[in-house]
Amino acid sequence: MSRNILFWLLWLSGTVAIGGYLTTTMFYNGDRSSLLIGKTTSGHHQIELSCNTCHGNGFTDGDTIQKACLSCHENELKVSKDSHPIKKFRDPRNAARLEQLNAMKCVTCHTEHKPELISSMGMGVTIPKDYCFKCHADVGKDRPLTHKDLNFEGCASSGCHNYHDNRALYENFLEKHAKQPEMKLTQLINNLNYEKLSEEYGGLKRGNPLNRTEANAPKEHINQKLLDTWHDDAHAKNGVNCSSCHQPNKEKQAWIKKPGIAVCATCHKEENKSFLAGKHGMRLAPNMLQSKADPFGLFKEKKLSPMRPELARLPMKQSAHGTELTCNTCHSVGKNNHKFNIQKAKVQACLSCHDDEHSKAYLTSPHHELWQKELKGELPKGSGVTCATCHMPRIAVEDEYENEVFIITHNQNDNLRPNEKMIRSVCSSCHGLQFSIDSLADPNLIKKNFHGRSAFKIESIDWVLKRSSKPEENK
Amino acid sequence: MLNFKTSLKKTALSIATGSLMLGMAMSAPATAKTFEPQQVTDMLHLVLESDRTIYTKKVVKRLANKHKVIKATESFEDDKSLPLPAQMFRFGAEAVADKTDKFSYSLLSLWPINKQNKPTTELEKKGLEYINANKGKNFYGEETLGGKKYFTAVYADVAVATPCVGCHNNHKDTPKKDFKMGDVMGGVVIRIPLK
Numbered sequence A: 001m002s003r004n005i006l007f008w009l010l011w012l013s014g015t016v017a018i019g020g021y022l023t024t025t026m027f028y029n030g031d032r033s034s035l036l037i038g039k040t041t042s043g044h045h046q047i048e049l050s051c052n053t054c055h056g057n058g059f060t061d062g063d064t065i066q067k068a069c070l071s072c073h074e075n076e077l078k079v080s081k082d083s084h085p086i087k088k089f090r091d092p093r094n095a096a097r098l099e100q101l102n103a104m105k106c107v108t109c110h111t112e113h114k115p116e117l118i119s120s121m122g123m124g125v126t127i128p129k130d131y132c133f134k135c136h137a138d139v140g141k142d143r144p145l146t147h148k149d150l151n152f153e154g155c156a157s158s159g160c161h162n163y164h165d166n167r168a169l170y171e172n173f174l175e176k177h178a179k180q181p182e183m184k185l186t187q188l189i190n191n192l193n194y195e196k197l198s199e200e201y202g203g204l205k206r207g208n209p210l211n212r213t214e215a216n217a218p219k220e221h222i223n224q225k226l227l228d229t230w231h232d233d234a235h236a237k238n239g240v241n242c243s244s245c246h247q248p249n250k251e252k253q254a255w256i257k258k259p260g261i262a263v264c265a266t267c268h269k270e271e272n273k274s275f276l277a278g279k280h281g282m283r284l285a286p287n288m289l290q291s292k293a294d295p296f297g298l299f300k301e302k303k304l305s306p307m308r309p310e311l312a313r314l315p316m317k318q319s320a321h322g323t324e325l326t327c328n329t330c331h332s333v334g335k336n337n338h339k340f341n342i343q344k345a346k347v348q349a350c351l352s353c354h355d356d357e358h359s360k361a362y363l364t365s366p367h368h369e370l371w372q373k374e375l376k377g378e379l380p381k382g383s384g385v386t387c388a389t390c391h392m393p394r395i396a397v398e399d400e401y402e403n404e405v406f407i408i409t410h411n412q413n414d415n416l417r418p419n420e421k422m423i424r425s426v427c428s429s430c431h432g433l434q435f436s437i438d439s440l441a442d443p444n445l446i447k448k449n450f451h452g453r454s455a456f457k458i459e460s461i462d463w464v465l466k467r468s469s470k471p472e473e474n475k
Numbered sequence B: 001m002l003n004f005k006t007s008l009k010k011t012a013l014s015i016a017t018g019s020l021m022l023g024m025a026m027s028a029p030a031t032a033k034t035f036e037p038q039q040v041t042d043m044l045h046l047v048l049e050s051d052r053t054i055y056t057k058k059v060v061k062r063l064a065n066k067h068k069v070i071k072a073t074e075s076f077e078d079d080k081s082l083p084l085p086a087q088m089f090r091f092g093a094e095a096v097a098d099k100t101d102k103f104s105y106s107l108l109s110l111w112p113i114n115k116q117n118k119p120t121t122e123l124e125k126k127g128l129e130y131i132n133a134n135k136g137k138n139f140y141g142e143e144t145l146g147g148k149k150y151f152t153a154v155y156a157d158v159a160v161a162t163p164c165v166g167c168h169n170n171h172k173d174t175p176k177k178d179f180k181m182g183d184v185m186g187g188v189v190i191r192i193p194l195k
Helices: A003-027 A051-055 A062-079 A092-100 A171-176 A194-200 A224-231 A242-246 A261-267 A269-277 A327-331 A357-364 A366-375 A387-391 A421-425 A433-440 A443-447 A460-469 B002-013 B018-027 B037-066 B085-099 B122-133 B162-170
Strands: A289-291 A394-398 A404-408 B104-108 B139-145 B148-158 B184-194
Touching: A051 A062, A062 A394, A092 B104, A092 B139, A092 B148, A092 B184, A171 A460, A261 A269, A269 A404, A357 A366, A357 A443, A421 A433, A433 A460, B037 B085, B037 B148, B037 B162, B037 B184, B085 B104, B122 B139, B122 B148, B122 B184
Parallel strands: none
Antiparallel strands: A394 A404, B104 B184, B139 B148, B148 B184
């Protein structure tokens, strides 16, 4: 054999081996971190190794990626009354505009794997900040009183506008709430009557309250403390017996010693849905795969593991490393106890992991003080503001038939970015609009967990009042 | 052309009111009548215009202006009020756009309250000017948008009820404050892609 042929054979087998290895890693199994084409955004870093989730089976098809975006974010956009929904751009009269800025595709503005393009707004937006110009170039001419000669870079970073969610920023809203005082007369969180509402929508109640003798677990699984804590808590009071969670399907199932999320989700459906959409649960969402089954049976499907604090980009306590995040992480009181704690999940559970400035400052914040007073009975229920009050509020979402359903959202990102999303669901319970907008615009104040006052005054409300008092100057 | 006509048939099928006429055409033998683009846009326009007028008269005018039990406002969800006639129209147009690209429509004007409703293409501008200058006439033309050819029809949107005039003349963003009953206030633009 000549040296040439040998060389070619070597080259060929090398190529096949490396190509095969890469393909297998990419599509099925292996260490994919080396294949990442750039650092992912903080929104997606937890799931960055489940390539298939966004890229499907190939890497070229833009529609696949668009579908992937919508499969997680579509509902959120709908609930936020998206100001620029895709359907607004389908009319062919927009063709020339779409050539400049394809507003039909999420990735036009939200490119992944390109951290160097992310704007300072921290919103995962990867295009120049003056994108509004493409369609709203004439706004200075149309609204001379307020918008003349304005720089288009400021539209979305000034505290005035967002591209998608303007529920608390649109003109009529600003006008209607313009004259509100900093503190409202009654300062109580909009405590939607959750129990009553959830009853109306199918309800969490499964039956009449159960007493201790009715507990239906086999003897070997019961002890007095378990029995007592179960009996005194919401589950027994709403007719949820031992087997409801430990053996939901008597004919087909053995006793489940530690029921997981799937069992909780049978009743707490919307909470589960939002948990899987948020930063705590997204790794457990359907279709988040670490490895995929291949046609030859070499690899098995394996889901991503639950989130753990050490995987986060935010500072987390060392002592929390290794903790897996499921329902019980925050809601279970401890071993051999069937009380499901909702108090613990409001502050204590959060602070057992989170170790950033904002979280740590909570304990010395005015909001915390209110909560302490509520706990002591010095202030009425709903006066206190906990971590959960702002980050996992009670909100209204729509079901598939566009009925309003009230849930405690477990998707903490849903009302966090852009942070004006919090105004309606949380701040407005106690604070006036101007005060809320200003406070949310000050990153330092946020770091200090709202201890102090905003260094900024956002002018949008003033501008609205200027416009409505002098309509004739608007042509 | 054959392709185009079949696609037109499908378009016509999706129009509720057109279905009656189509039913007659379909019941004819194999040499069934096909529709020219203009006939389709004319039919579509009849539906749109009728629904729009009825909403303004039977809902907005009756409840807001006559009985004064509710208002029609832009932020109707927060205000717990009625959507504006223009919003009702656009919601329909957007719902259609979500389902098909076989036709599309919009409500535009040379004196728009909402600046996104001013003409964006040359033909839209020409059409709006034509229907304004030639009362009672429609405008038809062809244009190429995004590399695709369209049949574009423009129909006058007329002040058919007092609330049209009252609301527009008093709106803080209107560029024109002297609309009178019977005036052309804008135009309905309907497009059908040609192959």
